[in-house]
Amino acid sequence: MLKINQSSPVTFILKGIPGLEDLYLWLSLPFSFMLATILLSNSTILFLLAMESALDKPMYHLLAMLLLADLVSTLAMMPQVLSLFWFGIQDISLASCLLQMFFIHGTSVVHSAILVAMAFDRYVAICDPLHYTTVLTGSLVCRLGLVGLIKGVVLILPFPLLLRQLTFCRTVIAHTYCDHMAVVKMACGHSRPNRIYGLFVAFLVVGLDCLLIGISYALILRAVLRLSSRGARLRALSTCSSHLSVVLITYGPALFSAIVHRFSHSIPVHSHILLANLYLLAPSLFNPIIFGVRTKEIRDMVTKHLGHCPGR
Template sequence: MLISNHSGAMTFTLLGVPGLEAQHLWLSIPFSTMFMAILMGNGSILFVVATEPSLHTPMYFLLALLMVSDLVSTLAVLPRLLCLFWFDAHDIGIKGCLVQMFFIHFASVIRSALLVAMAFDRYVAVCKPLHYNTILNYTVAGQLALAALAKGVFLILPVPLLLQRLTFCRTVIPHTYCDHMAVVKMACSHTKPSRIYGVFVFLMVLGLDLLLIGVSYVLILQAVLRLSSREATLKTLNTCSAHFFVILISYIPALFSFLTHRLGHIIPPHAHILLANLYLLMPSLFNPVIYGIKMKDIRYKMAKYLCRRDKLAINPGHKDGSE
């Protein structure tokens, strides 16, 4: 049966996790726990960066934007997923589906672009430390942020526009959210432009962004190897460690998810869907942990704030003499 979507009244049905429909309620427990952890972790980093004047620097500005992109990605996926698990809310209109798809992929593109900007920040900090404040000031950081935003809009906006032109002969999406390739597979009209554009976006994000990050780290490594002492080498590498771990968390699952879409017959459907969700949520879950542990300024300011709250809770009349 051919179903035209030109009226905008068409409805898709999100199946959830194929083969594990009876376990949806149990699956909601780890996902709701992750949701709370992501909100608390990213929210805490944003709060500390916003309220501590000493952290009002271009580097922490880019970090705050990374946290915002992680929250956007999470809010695009998890509330809808939990409604599906808790209330069997399987139906989603085509407009709602395309909007969800846009924000999921839009946040992923922005996250990747911000990681490139943060790689540039680390390159300047290591290779040109004396000129850091001149090269990477707030103006440049703002321009990098606007470039990331523009890249997200211009790369992802054509995705729902191309899908809106298709005719669908199936409406049951075996997924927990409106993923691009999952919706493309529902169409019975010519999907080649959408498929080709999906590969183009993949190459522009994982391909180009990883290339730029790789160039930055090659230059950083060259500078580190020229250092005279082992202590200086380890200290310099440690300044890049948080960003490096975040890159691994962001790109390895993304590459794996892309390949499983093309080789989906090898992986069981339920495993593929669960991995697709983890690919989106892992960066949002672990980025605050990585930056909280590896960056001394964040760790110190957060501990200071928590200790101050504990003091006030014990002695409401007490005021910190340093303030």
């Protein structure tokens, strides 16, 4: 097998979704719709959060960070996918591939860290409401966001740095974007450190973050069950509904995709790739819709601005 000299430019070929090449034009329609929906819904909520003083609260600051991470992830991935579907552009340089990988995986880590911060916000709001404003200060929220950003950079930066040290025997990637493990499989020689580190990051991010979120909700549930009124218990739990829905949408498809990828070898490759695309797009697509529909303050602001549209 031909080895590629790392001193010369390396160009990968993204094959997209093997077996569905004849359907690329049709597949571009739902992907284009998802991109338009993500850009419109995320931008609308971010605009409201920036403009409305009534939404100047810690939970909404964290929501703004979450939506920004989703937008960056989508914009890192979707232009490449649609270029492949529309124009058949498959070539991507090593530098562009590693940059795309960094932003896609980095924003996933940031997204997960912000979900942990949101769980802490809900814990304080329900378990210690009298001290909510003194605990969840603006500076603390900024620090939580900064910690999430640093975590994403520190954990994901070794991905491209380690890959730069490898020699590649193959350049045809059966994927629509530069996923870390998909690129590692193109390498020849000693890629075990890359695989071990990728597994370490996955367990650290998903395992630790899910554990922290689980602890927060265990404490919240204990506090809610101590409330004497059934109505008070339902109101307390309803304040967590949006965040819980986002947690399920974030970790659920990713876990399902990982299980299918590891244990269902009889499932066609194109199903794995479609799942990988959908679990990345699902949070960006549904997060603003969930918070817009299930959060009364945001819903009221959307209604107010729609009422000001010309002709209404």
